[in-house]
Amino acid sequence: MTTEHAAAAPPATTGGAAPRPDSGKAEGPSPQERKRIERRSRWYRWDLKFSPYAFISPFFLFFAAFGLFPLLYTGWAALHQASMVNPNEMEWVGFDNFSRLWNDEFFWNALRNTFTIGIISTVPQLLMALGLAHVLNYRMRGSMAFRVAMLTPYATSVAAATLVFAMLYGRDYGMINWALDLVGIDPVNWEAGTWTSQFAISTIVIWRWTGYNTLIYLAAMQAVPNDLYESASLDGASRWQQFRHVTIPALRPTILFTVVVSTIGATQLFGEPYLLAGSENGGAQSQYQTLGLYMYETGWFNLHLGRAAAIAWTMFLLLIVIGLLYWVLTRLVGKSNGEEA
Amino acid sequence: MRDRARTTHRPLRRSARVLALGAAATLATGLLAGCGSDDGDGGGDGDVEISIGVFGQFGFEEAGLYEEYEELNPGVTITQDSITENGDYIAQLRTRLAQNSGLMDIQAIEVGNIAEMTGDLNARWVDFSEHEGVDTEHFLPWKLDQATTEDGRVIGLGTDIGPTGICYRTDYFEEAGLPTDREEVSALFADWESYLEVGEEFAANGPEDVAYLDGAGGMFNAVVNAYEERYYSADGEVNYQDSASVQTAWDLSVQAAEAGLTDQQQQFSDEWNTAFANGAFATVASCPAWMLGYIQSEAGDNGAGVWDVAQSPAPSNWGGSFIGVPEAGDNKEEAVKLAAWLTAPEQQAKLFTERGSFPSSAAAHELPEVLEATHEYFQDAPIGEIFTQASAEIPTTVIGPQDQVIQENITNGLVALEQQGLSSDDAWSGVVSQLDNALAE
Numbered sequence: 043m044t045t046e047h048a049a050a051a052p053p054a055t056t057g058g059a060a061p062r063p064d065s066g067k068a069e070g071p072s073p074q075e076r077k078r079i080e081r082r083s084r085w086y087r088w089d090l091k092f093s094p095y096a097f098i099s100p101f102f103l104f105f106a107a108f109g110l111f112p113l114l115y116t117g118w119a120a121l122h123q124a125s126m127v128n129p130n131e132m133e134w135v136g137f138d139n140f141s142r143l144w145n146d147e148f149f150w151n152a153l154r155n156t157f158t159i160g161i162i163s164t165v166p167q168l169l170m171a172l173g174l175a176h177v178l179n180y181r182m183r184g185s186m187a188f189r190v191a192m193l194t195p196y197a198t199s200v201a202a203a204t205l206v207f208a209m210l211y212g213r214d215y216g217m218i219n220w221a222l223d224l225v226g227i228d229p230v231n232w233e234a235g236t237w238t239s240q241f242a243i244s245t246i247v248i249w250r251w252t253g254y255n256t257l258i259y260l261a262a263m264q265a266v267p268n269d270l271y272e273s274a275s276l277d278g279a280s281r282w283q284q285f286r287h288v289t290i291p292a293l294r295p296t297i298l299f300t301v302v303v304s305t306i307g308a309t310q311l312f313g314e315p316y317l318l319a320g321s322e323n324g325g326a327q328s329q330y331q332t333l334g335l336y337m338y339e340t341g342w343f344n345l346h347l348g349r350a351a352a353i354a355w356t357m358f359l360l361l362i363v364i365g366l367l368y369w370v371l372t373r374l375v376g377k378s379n380g381e382e383a
Numbered sequence: 384m385r386d387r388a389r390t391t392h393r394p395l396r397r398s399a400r401v402l403a404l405g406a407a408a409t410l411a412t413g414l415l416a417g418c419g420s421d422d423g424d425g426g427g428d429g430d431v432e433i434s435i436g437v438f439g440q441f442g443f444e445e446a447g448l449y450e451e452y453e454e455l456n457p458g459v460t461i462t463q464d465s466i467t468e469n470g471d472y473i474a475q476l477r478t479r480l481a482q483n484s485g486l487m488d489i490q491a492i493e494v495g496n497i498a499e500m501t502g503d504l505n506a507r508w509v510d511f512s513e514h515e516g517v518d519t520e521h522f523l524p525w526k527l528d529q530a531t532t533e534d535g536r537v538i539g540l541g542t543d544i545g546p547t548g549i550c551y552r553t554d555y556f557e558e559a560g561l562p563t564d565r566e567e568v569s570a571l572f573a574d575w576e577s578y579l580e581v582g583e584e585f586a587a588n589g590p591e592d593v594a595y596l597d598g599a600g601g602m603f604n605a606v607v608n609a610y611e612e613r614y615y616s617a618d619g620e621v622n623y624q625d626s627a628s629v630q631t632a633w634d635l636s637v638q639a640a641e642a643g644l645t646d647q648q649q650q651f652s653d654e655w656n657t658a659f660a661n662g663a664f665a666t667v668a669s670c671p672a673w674m675l676g677y678i679q680s681e682a683g684d685n686g687a688g689v690w691d692v693a694q695s696p697a698p699s700n701w702g703g704s705f706i707g708v709p710e711a712g713d714n715k716e717e718a719v720k721l722a723a724w725l726t727a728p729e730q731q732a733k734l735f736t737e738r739g740s741f742p743s744s745a746a747a748h749e750l751p752e753v754l755e756a757t758h759e760y761f762q763d764a765p766i767g768e769i770f771t772q773a774s775a776e777i778p779t780t781v782i783g784p785q786d787q788v789i790q791e792n793i794t795n796g797l798v799a800l801e802q803q804g805l806s807s808d809d810a811w812s813g814v815v816s817q818l819d820n821a822l823a824e
Contacts, residue, residue: 123824127499130481148820215657234802326798344788344821
């Protein structure tokens with residue numbers, strides 16, 4: 043790396059670096075020449091030392107403006123009573139906004155909904171993705187087409203997908219109720235029921251994210267050395283046994299990754315419940331209001347900026363706790379893995 | 384099992400580095416420049432640029448009013464910035480008012496947000512009553528009151544209003560053996576109790592799978608909006624729990640729901656829209672002037688020649704907007720002039736003819752193009768006459784900053800009652816606990 047640099051021309055900005063024609067004796071470097079070399083090498087040192095930082099600075103500048111500052115400002119706002127109507131007038135209330143959440147039935151309701159929707163959307167989604175990836179991993183005709191097809195739901199917008207699903211789940215004119223009616227089942231008021239509405243939302247999530255996870259699993263499966271399967275089959279392992287004892291252990295880090303990503307996604311779930319009926323309350327009795335939706339309602343509809351900020355920070359802290367849990371889990375899994383090997 | 388990502392170190396060519404650095408610097412400068420205020424170069428040789436911020440399809444531009452003004456006033460250029468949803472628009476307007484920067488010369492204000500503007504934020508707006516060129520006398524008194532602060536500052540000029548009638552389907556009424564003529568139907572709806580009595584009759588004799596009205600929420604809004612005090616008392620305190628109007632409206636809505644007269648629809652939901660196309664209900668209890676266009680577009684050909692509009696027993700106002708001039712603007716004088724012109728009777732009448740926005744100016748109601756207007760889709764109903772008469776009966780309603788929150792939570796309670804089978808008491812206590820949480824500071 044360094045040799046390349048020494049070979050490079052000096053940066054154009056250094057003035058006075060032009061060779062002096064009258065110092066032409068060339069018996070060792072003259073004092074000016076030495077100065078020049080020194081300056082040049084200093085410039086290279088700096089270049090080497092600081093340019094990497096300059097190159098990554100755009101990300102950090104943007105992150106500071108659109109990530110870090112909002113994060114800190116939200117934290118600051120969470121300690122104040124502030125209205126969205128006039129966010130400049132803030133009144134210090136300490137941790138009141140956080141402590142009141144403890145007694146806030148709607149916060150607990152939203153947390154519970156986020157949790158249940160998270161479970162019923164993430165678990166089937168990842169299991170299905172694993173199975174599909176396994177199937178796609180076999181040699182077959184048109185596998186590329188299948189893989190692309192798997193990813194199309196991921197490429198659609200949440201809004202478009204949710205609006206279509208909302209129409210499917212419509213009470214009076216929805217296609218699903220129409221199909222149920224054909225087989226003699228009474229129409230279901232999907233949006234009004236607690237479980238039915240949460241089921242509807244999780245189908246949207248599952249539909250959108252299964253393909254994405256499938257491809258991640260598929261990529262990981264293709265990295266599993268073939269001889270493992272060969273030796274397993276020599277030992278008389280069936281396909282299912284191969285899947286259980288070769289594929290799954292090899293995929294463990296990938297599975298953990300998808301679980302973490304899905305958990306973060308589930309905690310922040312917003313678009314699907316918001317657009318199911320197009321209102322921020324998440325059903326007449328908040329039966330499918332998630333944390334993200336509750337934060338939105340508090341901030342943008344009820345106009346309590348400080349309280350909404352506190353909910354946002356609670357969600358953030360919740361994710362950190364979950365992250366730590368997973369980290370501990372990885373360590374444990376890693377250890378037990380090490381013992382097995 | 385854990386595999387580490389391999390990192391490759393490949394030195395970039397110097398020129399590429401310089402390029403990257405330059406790009407980073409450009410981005411950073413662009414970012415900083417974006418934060419600066421964009422100073423309009425108003426003034427000059429009598430050339431003025433007036434900017435207007437609106438939401439949705441506000442109608443000024445669509446009706447050609449800007450062009451007309453520019454022709455009348457050479458040197459004036461009008462630019463409009465529109466945000467589709469009022470929710471997004473008002474959030475941006477609030478932020479800009481708080482920072483006192485980035486504001487347009489004229490900003491539209493929806494009636495649901497007017498109370499917060501006449502309240503804490505009123506000093507941010509120009510007082511129209513101080514400007515001699517502005518005539519505020521021609522507006523309906525209640526419309527003017529809505530935009531007037533406690534100390535008499537007029538911070539907004541009314542554009543349109545939403546006086547209500549009752550929309551009904553003549554074909555279903557005929558099947559049920561009820562009169563279909565709009566005069567007779569209006570007479571039938573002497574008060575809200577008789578409106579529901581007609582409903583009982585309709586349920587007994589009318590077509591099987593057609594409900595009498597869309598939903599309990601629609602019934603609630605129709606009743607409650609005709610009172611002077613709804614959710615706030617006259618002194619500006621939240622009072623929905625002891626409000627006679629809320630009580631009456633709730634009881635009537637519960638009565639309608641429990642008698643099975645409703646189609647259990649939530650207004651403005653997709654299902655509600657589809658229900659229009661399918662003709663699932665026979666009446667809309669609160670049918671403001673702008674709703675006619677809405678019904679026409681949702682019901683389409685299926686509803687042509689079957690909808691009509693009758694007088695409401697207690698007309699109220701639903702919706703409508705104002706335009707105001709922020710104090711922080713560059714061209715306040717010119718903006719005030721334009722705002723007054725845009726809301727003058729003639730322009731309001733034009734907006735009505737072109738766009739169907741019902742005028743908020745009493746003087747505009749006298750103009751023949753308003754007074755004699757009929758609606759073809761609604762069997763040539765004399766809507767000018769009907770809604771002019773309705774707007775004269777509308778009381779000055781106390782508007783509070785959280786009206787929308789309270790109203791939405793109450794209608795949600797009615798949805799819980801209709802769709803989730805809650806009793807009236809349970810639904811109401813649900814509303815109260817939601818609102819205790821929503822309204823707490």
